[in-house]
Amino acid sequence: MTLRIYNTLTREKEDFVPVNPGKVGMYLCGPTVYKPAHIGHMVGPVIFDTIKKYLAYLSYDVTWIVNITDVDDKLINKANELGVEVGDLAKEMTQDYFENLETMGVDSIDRFPYATEHIPEMLEMIGSLIEKGHAYPLDGDVYFQAENDDDYGKLSHRNINELVSGERVEAADRKKHPADFALWKGSKPGEPSWDSPWGPGRPGWHIECSAMSMKYLGETLDIHGGGLDLLFPHHENELAQSECCTGKPFSKYWLHNGLMQASGQSGKVGGQHDKHGDVPDMDAQVAGKLAGSAGAESVKTAVFAKHHPETVRFFLLATHYRSPIDFGDERIEETGRSLEGFYRLIETFGRVTGQDFYALETSATREQSTPLDGEPSGFLGEVKSLRDRYYECMDDDFNTGGAVGVLFDLRKAINGFVNETKLDGDGKSDEQNMAAFVTSVTLLKELAGVLGVFSKPVDSGDGGANDELVDGLMQLVISLRGSLRSEKNWALADTIRDSLNELKITLEDRPDETLWRRE
Numbered sequence: 001m002t003l004r005i006y007n008t009l010t011r012e013k014e015d016f017v018p019v020n021p022g023k024v025g026m027y028l029c030g031p032t033v034y035k036p037a038h039i040g041h042m043v044g045p046v047i048f049d050t051i052k053k054y055l056a057y058l059s060y061d062v063t064w065i066v067n068i069t070d071v072d073d074k075l076i077n078k079a080n081e082l083g084v085e086v087g088d089l090a091k092e093m094t095q096d097y098f099e100n101l102e103t104m105g106v107d108s109i110d111r112f113p114y115a116t117e118h119i120p121e122m123l124e125m126i127g128s129l130i131e132k133g134h135a136y137p138l139d140g141d142v143y144f145q146a147e148n149d150d151d152y153g154k155l156s157h158r159n160i161n162e163l164v165s166g167e168r169v170e171a172a173d174r175k176k177h178p179a180d181f182a183l184w185k186g187s188k189p190g191e192p193s194w195d196s197p198w199g200p201g202r203p204g205w206h207i208e209c210s211a212m213s214m215k216y217l218g219e220t221l222d223i224h225g226g227g228l229d230l231l232f233p234h235h236e237n238e239l240a241q242s243e244c245c246t247g248k249p250f251s252k253y254w255l256h257n258g259l260m261q262a263s264g265q266s267g268k269v270g271g272q273h274d275k276h277g278d279v280p281d282m283d284a285q286v287a288g289k290l291a292g293s294a295g296a297e298s299v300k301t302a303v304f305a306k307h308h309p310e311t312v313r314f315f316l317l318a319t320h321y322r323s324p325i326d327f328g329d330e331r332i333e334e335t336g337r338s339l340e341g342f343y344r345l346i347e348t349f350g351r352v353t354g355q356d357f358y359a360l361e362t363s364a365t366r367e368q369s370t371p372l373d374g375e376p377s378g379f380l381g382e383v384k385s386l387r388d389r390y391y392e393c394m395d396d397d398f399n400t401g402g403a404v405g406v407l408f409d410l411r412k413a414i415n416g417f418v419n420e421t422k423l424d425g426d427g428k429s430d431e432q433n434m435a436a437f438v439t440s441v442t443l444l445k446e447l448a449g450v451l452g453v454f455s456k457p458v459d460s461g462d463g464g465a466n467d468e469l470v471d472g473l474m475q476l477v478i479s480l481r482g483s484l485r486s487e488k489n490w491a492l493a494d495t496i497r498d499s500l501n502e503l504k505i506t507l508e509d510r511p512d513e514t515l516w517r518r519e
């Protein structure tokens with residue numbers, strides 16, 4: 001089986017062959033850190049984290065870079081509006097972004113380069129583009145000359161004459177062609193600025209990504225990712241300036257994830273309340289689509305306060321990454337309910353085997369995947385064919401939605417096996433069945449781990465929704481047990497306490513109330 005990836009550049013699914021055998025360099029456009037992240041900002045990181053985990057599972061040595069845009073029109077405007085320093089606002093919002101990534105289980109990014117720390121690399125690139133006749137200075141700004149690049153438009157499959165630049169309107173008249181875009185912007189008084197051969201200023205947004213990605217990953221990346229809203233003009237411009245500078249292909253594969261939209265809406269962009277100026281805005285389109293829904297609010301207050309992050313991650317991966325994601329509380333709640341079955345299985349596993357699911361050691365690579373030797377028949381045969389189906393899905397352009405479906409099927413098969421063999425009761429002593437149970441559950445954990453789920457107990461997170469439910473259920477159990485005690489039904493009251501003990505929940509009877517705690 002070969003991994004195939006849909007490449008926006010060729011509009012085809014292609015076999016994945018990295019530039020250097022065994023190694024993968026991957027770049028994802030990161031956030032402009034001017035406001036707290038909303039759920040739309042988590043889509044790309046969760047998808048590409050999963051892509052990295054799968055590539056690592058295929059034994060590739062992957063380096064993944066995500067930039068932080070800490071100087072930009074939006075950031076400057078927001079800092080002015082709040083009356084704070086640009087650097088302080090950027091620092092605070094970067095921290096917020098990092099915290100949200102951690103909450104979402106996005107733990108595989110290797111480096112976060114900051115735009116403000118890579119100005120010399122950008123200046124060098126701009127200088128080289130001017131030298132090669134691909135850029136021209138204009139009153140303190142520097143523009144890329146799109147007409148001089150025969151390939152311009154090849155990524156977004158547009159003709160240069162159809163293009164309307166999203167760059168600053170006041171400069172539009174002076175540019176040689178409307179598609180020309182700023183590589184360097186002369187600074188206005190009071191704005192952050194750096195010295196340059198063309199006067200004090202700051203870099204354009206597009207050049208940041210080109211300079212930082214090539215610094216850490218070389219002149220040709222393997223995978224360049226980002227939301228579909230970044231395809232034009234951002235990625236088109238990144239590609240144009242990079243290839244004109246190096247004369248080499250900038251990225252072998254271009255992957256674009258679908259955007260999040262409010263459930264039931266058409267996804268039409270409009271009414272962006274947070275769009276400043278007409279600089280291409282990597283957030284506004286997503287936020288615009290979510291405007292009026294909770295999705296446009298910060299992910300911490302609007303989403304994590306209500307849903308467990310694992311549920312949110314599962315929800316994001318249940319759709320194919322190239323499709324739009326319909327965001328809605330009800331849809332996430334539905335996902336949460338469907339996950340309960342997995343948590344029950346995890347609980348059953350602990351009770352029946354005496355082993356901790358979360359401590360199970362799983363194989364890090366597909367090559368060494370949980371052994372299902374030979375051509376097993378019966379239950380393990382079914383498990384093996386489900387694993388093959390999972391691989392087929394992931395090899396087919398990272399079809400995580402299909403892979404999630406396989407996990408549900410695997411759970412169903414395991415539950416069926418436990419029932420059939422009575423492993424939870426009389427059949428407990430059958431060693432062969434017990435071994436098959438452990439093997440299948442270990443594989444479930446391995447495959448789920450590639451998607452970044454079920455790697456740690458859900459109650460150890462800060463997910464309020466699940467804890468609230470447990471709290472509510474515990475109050476119910478305690479009050480029922482209280483009624484039994486007042487009826488002097490000691491036997492049943494004790495059974496409840498003992499059963500809770502088995503679930504590692506301790507009840508503490510005080511004179512006027514009963515408290516509970518987890519071990």
Ligand SMILES: [Zn+2]
Pocket residue numbers: 028029030209234238
């Ligand atoms: Zn970028």
